[in-house]
Amino acid sequence: MRKYIIKRLFLAVIIFFFVMLIIYTLMRCLPTSYIEAMARQKSLQPNSKSFEEWMAQLNEMYGMDRGIIAGYFHWLGDFFRGSFGDSWYYTVPVIEKFNDTVWLSFWMGLITMFFELVIAIPLGIIAATKQYTKTDYTISVLAIAFISLPTFFFIALLKLLFSVKLGWFDLFGLVGRNYEQLNAWGQFLDKCHHLVLPILTLIVISIGGLMRYTRTNMLEVLNADYIRTARAKGLDEHKVIYKHAFRNTLIPLVTIVGGSLPGLFSGALFTETMFSIPGIGYTSYHAMVAGDIPFSMFYLAFLAILTLVGNLIADILYAVVDPRVRIA
Amino acid sequence: MSDNTENKNTVAQVEEEQYSLNDDRRVKVLSPGAMVTKRFLRNRIAVVGLIVLAFMFAFSFLGGILSPYGENQQFYRIDIQNKEYAGAVKNNELRYMAAPDQKFDSIIQAQVVLATQKHKDSFTYREIDYGVYEEGPDFYRVTLLESDTTIGIAYKDIVTPSVEGKTLQFEFVFNALKAYTNGEKSFSNEGTDFFIDDDGGVSTPEGEELAFISRYVIQTIVPGTFLSRTFQEELVAELEAGADKFVFTDTDGIEHEYTIDYKADVKNWVIRQATETRVYDTYAAPSREHWLGTDRNGMDMLTRLMYGGRVSLIIGFIVEAISTILGIIMGGLAGYFGKWVDNLIMRIVDIFYCIPSMPLLIILGAAMDAMNVDPKLRMVYLMLILGFLGWPGMARLIRGQILSLREQEFMTATEAGGIRVSRRIFKHLVPNVIPQIIVSVTMGIGGTIITEASLSFLGLGVKYPFASWGNIINDVNNTFVLQNYWFIWVPAGTLLLLTVLAWNLVGDGLRDAFDPKMKR
Numbered sequence: 001m002r003k004y005i006i007k008r009l010f011l012a013v014i015i016f017f018f019v020m021l022i023i024y025t026l027m028r029c030l031p032t033s034y035i036e037a038m039a040r041q042k043s044l045q046p047n048s049k050s051f052e053e054w055m056a057q058l059n060e061m062y063g064m065d066r067g068i069i070a071g072y073f074h075w076l077g078d079f080f081r082g083s084f085g086d087s088w089y090y091t092v093p094v095i096e097k098f099n100d101t102v103w104l105s106f107w108m109g110l111i112t113m114f115f116e117l118v119i120a121i122p123l124g125i126i127a128a129t130k131q132y133t134k135t136d137y138t139i140s141v142l143a144i145a146f147i148s149l150p151t152f153f154f155i156a157l158l159k160l161l162f163s164v165k166l167g168w169f170d171l172f173g174l175v176g177r178n179y180e181q182l183n184a185w186g187q188f189l190d191k192c193h194h195l196v197l198p199i200l201t202l203i204v205i206s207i208g209g210l211m212r213y214t215r216t217n218m219l220e221v222l223n224a225d226y227i228r229t230a231r232a233k234g235l236d237e238h239k240v241i242y243k244h245a246f247r248n249t250l251i252p253l254v255t256i257v258g259g260s261l262p263g264l265f266s267g268a269l270f271t272e273t274m275f276s277i278p279g280i281g282y283t284s285y286h287a288m289v290a291g292d293i294p295f296s297m298f299y300l301a302f303l304a305i306l307t308l309v310g311n312l313i314a315d316i317l318y319a320v321v322d323p324r325v326r327i328a
Numbered sequence: 329m330s331d332n333t334e335n336k337n338t339v340a341q342v343e344e345e346q347y348s349l350n351d352d353r354r355v356k357v358l359s360p361g362a363m364v365t366k367r368f369l370r371n372r373i374a375v376v377g378l379i380v381l382a383f384m385f386a387f388s389f390l391g392g393i394l395s396p397y398g399e400n401q402q403f404y405r406i407d408i409q410n411k412e413y414a415g416a417v418k419n420n421e422l423r424y425m426a427a428p429d430q431k432f433d434s435i436i437q438a439q440v441v442l443a444t445q446k447h448k449d450s451f452t453y454r455e456i457d458y459g460v461y462e463e464g465p466d467f468y469r470v471t472l473l474e475s476d477t478t479i480g481i482a483y484k485d486i487v488t489p490s491v492e493g494k495t496l497q498f499e500f501v502f503n504a505l506k507a508y509t510n511g512e513k514s515f516s517n518e519g520t521d522f523f524i525d526d527d528g529g530v531s532t533p534e535g536e537e538l539a540f541i542s543r544y545v546i547q548t549i550v551p552g553t554f555l556s557r558t559f560q561e562e563l564v565a566e567l568e569a570g571a572d573k574f575v576f577t578d579t580d581g582i583e584h585e586y587t588i589d590y591k592a593d594v595k596n597w598v599i600r601q602a603t604e605t606r607v608y609d610t611y612a613a614p615s616r617e618h619w620l621g622t623d624r625n626g627m628d629m630l631t632r633l634m635y636g637g638r639v640s641l642i643i644g645f646i647v648e649a650i651s652t653i654l655g656i657i658m659g660g661l662a663g664y665f666g667k668w669v670d671n672l673i674m675r676i677v678d679i680f681y682c683i684p685s686m687p688l689l690i691i692l693g694a695a696m697d698a699m700n701v702d703p704k705l706r707m708v709y710l711m712l713i714l715g716f717l718g719w720p721g722m723a724r725l726i727r728g729q730i731l732s733l734r735e736q737e738f739m740t741a742t743e744a745g746g747i748r749v750s751r752r753i754f755k756h757l758v759p760n761v762i763p764q765i766i767v768s769v770t771m772g773i774g775g776t777i778i779t780e781a782s783l784s785f786l787g788l789g790v791k792y793p794f795a796s797w798g799n800i801i802n803d804v805n806n807t808f809v810l811q812n813y814w815f816i817w818v819p820a821g822t823l824l825l826l827t828v829l830a831w832n833l834v835g836d837g838l839r840d841a842f843d844p845k846m847k848r
C-alpha cells in the first residue's frame with residue numbers, strides 16, 4: 001500500500017511538471033502587451049526611468065528575459081519555494097488575494113456538496129429500485145436535464161424569477177446595501193441571504209451527474225448474485241436494498257465523493273462571476289481576462305494540483321474501501 | 329362455389345409455404361443493426377430526443393434558407409427626435425461694414441461705439457479725425473473728416489439677401505438701411521428705384537425681392553439649409569409674441585413644426601425641429617415581421633437563432649470529429665501495442681486530463697481578444713483547441729476496449745493471416761468499438777455545444793458578426809435586458825437546453841440499445 005501511494009505520488013509530480021510546462025509555454029507565447037502597457041505607464045510618471053529600462057526591469061522581474069525552458073524552471077523553483085509573485089491585476093501578492101477569496105468558495109462548495117449528497121443519492125437509489133417505472137423515468141430524465149442545463153441560462157432564469165419578479169434576492173453581490181449598518185449576526189445573515197441563489201444553482205447543476213452515477217451503480221449491484229441470494233433466503237425488500245445493496249453501492253460512491261473533495265477549493269467560475277460573488281472563481285476569472293499572468297499561473301497550477309490530489313484520493317479510497325481490491 | 333375452391337386453394341398454398349424452404353419462409357433473424365434500431369425505437373424518451381434533434385437540424389439548416397432575412401441584416405425604425413434647427417438672436421450690438429477699398433478695422437469700430445455712446449459726431453484716433461454721422465436710428469456712417477470719404481457703416485438692423493449665396497454691395501446696403509431706418513418706403517441705388525415694404529423686404533420695381541431688413545439674426549444650425557425670408561419673418565413674429573411653438577408651411581405646402589426655446593442667460597432662441605430619424609430597430613418586441621423581435625443590433629432574432637444553431641451544431645460536429653479521430657489513433661495504438669507505448673500514451677492522456685480546460689480557454693479567448701483575431705479565424709482556432717483538448721477521454725475508452733479485444737481469437741487469426749498492423753488495428757479492432765464510440769460522440773457533441781456556448785456567453789468564443797446561441801444569451805448580462813426583454817435570451821437558452829438534452833437522451837438511448845445485456 002505504501003509503495004503504491006509513493007509510486008502514485010511520484011507519477012503525480014511528473015504529470016504536474018508536464019502540465020505546467022504546457023501551460024507555461026502557452027502563457028509565454030501570448031502577447032506580452034500587459035508588461036509593455038505597465039512599462040509605458042510607469043515611464044510616464046515624473047522623474048521615472050525610460051520605457052526601455054522599465055521594460056527590461058519588468059521582464060527580469062517576471063522571468064520573461066529567459067528562454068521558455070529556463071524561465072519555466074525559474075517559475076517552478078519559485079512556485080515550490082512558495083513565492084508566487086504579485087498579482088498584476090489586483091496589485092497585491094497572489095497568495096494574499098488567494099487567501100482572501102478561496103474560503104468563501106470552499107464554504108459554498110461544502111454546502112453544495114452536502115445538499116448534493118442528500119438529494120442525489122436517495123433519488124438515484126429510488127430510481128434504481130423502481131427501474132422502468134414512471135418514477136425511474138422522471139428521475140433519469142431530470143438527471144439528464146440537469147446535466148444538459150447551461151449554467152448561465154439557468155442563472156438568468158433564476159434571477160428573472162426570484163430577483164426580478166418576486167424580488168426575494170438581489171441580482172448581484174455578496175452583501176446588501178446596508179451591510180455596514182448591521183451587527184455581526186446580521187452581516188452573517190445578509191451574506192447567507194445573498195448566497196442562496198448561487199448555492200441553489202450549484203446544487204442543481206451538480207446533482208444530475210451523481211444521481212445517474214448512483215442509479216447505474218445501484219442497478220449493477222441489484223443484478224449481483226448475492227442480492228438474489230438475499231432475496232431467496234427471504235429477507236424483506238427493505239433490508240435487501242438498504243443493508244445489502246446500498247452498502248455495496250457505497251464503494252464507488254465513496255470513491256467518487258472522496259475524489260471530488262479537493263474540488264471544493266476550485267471555485268465556481270460561472271456562478272460566482274454571474275452573481276459577482278468574490279470567491280476564487282470570480283477573482284481568477286477577472287485576473288485571467290485581464291491577462292494577469294502571475295495570478296493565472298498560480299490558479300492553473302492550483303487547479304492541476306487539486307485534480308491530481310483528487311485522483312490520488314479516489315484511487316487510495318478505492319483500495320481502502322473495497323476489500324476485494326488489493327494492491328501490491 | 330367458386331369461393332369455396334378458392335379457399336381450398338389458399339389453404340393448400342399456406343400449407344405448402346409452411347414446409348417450403350424459400351428465403352421468405354426462413355425464421356426472421358434481425359441483423360445486429362436492425363436489433364439496435366428496434367431497441368432504440370422502443371425507448372420512447374430517446375425517440376423524443378431524436379425528434380427534437382431532427383427539428384433542430386431543420387430549424388438551423390433549412391430555417392436559414394427559408395428565413396426572408398439575412399444573418400446580419402439590420403433593421404431600422406423611424407424615430408422622431410427634436411433636433412436643433414436654427415438659432416435666433418435679437419441684435420443689440422452695432423455691426424459693421426467697410427466701404428469698398430477702405431480700412432475699417434476693429435480699433436476704429438471700437439472708437440465708433442464709444443463715440444455713439446457719448447453722442448459725439450467725431451473722434452480722433454492716432455491723429456486722424458473721423459466723423460460719425462447718424463443717418464438714422466442706430467445707423468451710423470463713418471468718414472474721414474479730412475477728405476470726407478466714407479470708410480464704413482455701423483448698424484443694428486441687418487440686411488440679408490433673399491437669394492441664397494448672393495452678396496449685397498455696400499452702396500445698396502447703405503441706401504437700403506438709410507431708407508429703412510428713416511421709415512422711407514423707397515430708395516434709389518445706381519439709378520434704380522427699390523421699394524421697402526412694411527416687413528423690411530427690399531424689392532425691385534418689377535417686384536423681385538432682393539433682400540430684407542430685420543433686427544433679428546437667424547442662423548441655421550443644420551448645414552446646407554437656407555432659411556427663406558418668409559420663414560424668418562414668421563419666426564420673428566412668433567418670437568416677438570413670445571410663443572414656444574411655431575408652425576411653418578413651406579412653398580411645397582408641407583407643414584413643419586418647430587419648438588422655440590428662449591435661453592435667458594445668453595439671450596437667444598433655439599429653434600428645434602421635430603425630424604424623423606432612421607435608427608437601428610433595437611430590442612423591438614415580437615411582431616408579425618419579427619416573430620421574436622430584434623436584438624441589440626436591430627437584427628431579426630429568429631433568423632439569428634437559426635444561424636446560431638448552425639454554428640453551434642457545426643462546431644459540435646467538427647470538434648467531436650477532431651477529438652474522435654485523435655482518440656481513435658492514440659487509443660488504438662496504446663491498446664494494441666501495450667507495454668511502453670501504452671504507458672507513454674496513457675501518461676500523455678493523464679497530462680491532458682489534468683489541464684484545467686475552461687480557465688485555459690478563457691485565457692486563450694482573452695488573448696485572442698487582445699490580438700484582434702478575425703472572428704472567422706477565431707472560430708477555427710476554437711474548434712481546433714476544443715478538439716485537441718477533448719481526445720484523451722476517447723483514447724482512454726478505446727484503449728480499454730481494445731486491451732481486452734486483442735486477446736480474442738479473431739485477432740490471432742488476423743495475425744496468422746499476415747495482415748499489416750495498421751489494418752489489424754483500424755479494420756479489425758476499432759470497428760468492434762464503434763458502439764462505444766457512437767455513444768461517446770453523441771454525448772460529447774452535447775457537452776461541446778455547452779462549452780462553446782459558455783465561452784461565447786463570456787464573449788470569448790464565437791464573436792459578432794457570427795451568431796451563436798451563447799453570444800445571443802450574452803445580452804442578459806445587461807440587467808435591463810434581463811428584466812425587460814425576455815425574447816432576447818429565453819428562446820436562445822431554451823433551444824440550447826433542448827439541443828443538449830436531445831443529444832444526451834439519444835446518446836443514453838443508444839447506449840441502452842447497444843448493450844447486449846439489455847433484456848428488453
